[in-house]
Amino acid sequence: MEAFENKLIGEIEDLQEKFTKTTQKLIKDVKRQDKIMIRSDKRQQQEYDELQRKFAEVEALQKEIEETQREVVFTMGAIGESRSKETGNHVKRVAEYSKIFALHYGLPKEEAEMLKQASPMHDIGKVAIPDAVLNKPARFNEEERKIMDTHAQLGFDMLKASNRPLLKMASTVAYEHHEKWNGKGYPNKLSGEDIHIYGRITALADVFDALGSDRVYKKAWDDERIFKLFKEERGEHFDPQLIDIFFENLDEFLRVRDSLKDM
Amino acid sequence: MENLIIEETKYTPSINLDAKKGLIELVGKSYPENTFEFYKPMMDWIEEYFNGNELPKTIINFEIIYFNSSSSKLFFDFLDLIEEMANAGKYIEINWIYDKDNDSALEAGEDFKEDFEKLNFILAEK
Numbered sequence: 001m002e003a004f005e006n007k008l009i010g011e012i013e014d015l016q017e018k019f020t021k022t023t024q025k026l027i028k029d030v031k032r033q034d035k036i037m038i039r040s041d042k043r044q045q046q047e048y049d050e051l052q053r054k055f056a057e058v059e060a061l062q063k064e065i066e067e068t069q070r071e072v073v074f075t076m077g078a079i080g081e082s083r084s085k086e087t088g089n090h091v092k093r094v095a096e097y098s099k100i101f102a103l104h105y106g107l108p109k110e111e112a113e114m115l116k117q118a119s120p121m122h123d124i125g126k127v128a129i130p131d132a133v134l135n136k137p138a139r140f141n142e143e144e145r146k147i148m149d150t151h152a153q154l155g156f157d158m159l160k161a162s163n164r165p166l167l168k169m170a171s172t173v174a175y176e177h178h179e180k181w182n183g184k185g186y187p188n189k190l191s192g193e194d195i196h197i198y199g200r201i202t203a204l205a206d207v208f209d210a211l212g213s214d215r216v217y218k219k220a221w222d223d224e225r226i227f228k229l230f231k232e233e234r235g236e237h238f239d240p241q242l243i244d245i246f247f248e249n250l251d252e253f254l255r256v257r258d259s260l261k262d263m
Numbered sequence: 264m265e266n267l268i269i270e271e272t273k274y275t276p277s278i279n280l281d282a283k284k285g286l287i288e289l290v291g292k293s294y295p296e297n298t299f300e301f302y303k304p305m306m307d308w309i310e311e312y313f314n315g316n317e318l319p320k321t322i323i324n325f326e327i328i329y330f331n332s333s334s335s336k337l338f339f340d341f342l343d344l345i346e347e348m349a350n351a352g353k354y355i356e357i358n359w360i361y362d363k364d365n366d367s368a369l370e371a372g373e374d375f376k377e378d379f380e381k382l383n384f385i386l387a388e389k
Binding site: 032035036039040042043047050 | 329331332335336339366367370371374378
């Protein structure tokens with residue numbers, strides 16, 4: 001009996017030893033696993049922080065690019081205007097009017113904002129018009145009128161090669177802001193909705209501001225006269241829907257005009 | 264013994280195992296989809312190399328910029344194996360190469376160095 005018992009104990013001790021070895025290995029593995037997890041979490045957090053930092057950097061750069069683009073576009077517009085002795089505020093007002101039209105017409109907010117930035121470039125083609133014509137303090141003769149009218153095509157040609165969305169938009173604005181709803185505009189005699197909405201909007205915004213301002217060849221019109229003209233030109237020179245938007249939201253337009261008066 | 268070269272991918276490092284130069288080199292990131300499967304050829308090669316094919320001196324260059332947790336586990340296993348070889352009398356030098364701007368790579372190297380005290384583990388700034 002004793003010998004049998006001893007054998008069993010021996011076997012159990014064997015088992016105990018194996019069990020201890022196995023559990024020690026398991027404990028070591030689990031400890032290692034925990035260590036790996038803790039370190040990985042720490043590393044991942046650092047990497048996450050680094051990513052966030054880089055994202056912030058990229059975002060700041062993107063803002064910088066957008067700002068630069070905005071400024072360049074605005075300055076180009078101002079250059080076009082300054083050559084024809086109009087004030088910087090003219091382009092600012094046209095920009096704001098265009099945005100109001102765009103929003104009420106139903107363009108998405110971002111597109112309206114872009115149009116606000118692009119519309120000041122509508123007259124950029126004027127930089128290529130000779131001073132003698134551009135600043136003539138009297139009515140143009142037929143020859144001069146022809147030269148003056150090339151500014152739409154010239155502006156388009158200056159901008160059309162760009163792939164930047166904003167400059168592409170500006171090229172459309174420059175090209176089509178003298179087209180008329182009834183097809184009697186220039187340079188392509190487009191009519192109705194064949195004229196891009198950017199062109200139709202800028203046309204109205206530009207004329208509204210030009211009529212209300214003193215120019216080398218004319219005095220500012222009073223509001224009654226402007227409104228009368230707009231009613232007459234609804235569906236002729238201008239998109240009827242835009243004229244409706246103008247009268248329905250007149251206070252908005254007048255607020256902008258008041259806040260951006262010429263000095 | 265044949266060399267083993269695995270090209271770098273978007274998620275895995277380049278692996279260069281050169282028996283004639285006694286060089287084991289890992290460079291890049293380590294986010295394999297199946298870590299143990301990806302590194303199996305390397306682990307097999309290393310076992311075969313140290314099974315009588317090794318040079319008197321073996322250099323291991325580790326230049327891992329980012330790695331996931333299963334890679335971390337694999338590197339432990341890898342260093343276990345290397346430690347076993349070193350204990351058996353093989354001369355092995357490990358360079359943990361890190362960019363001075365990458366704190367997390369340096370810390371990871373420090374952690375491994377601490378865990379494998381007996382290895383000739385060198386933290387080498389690039």
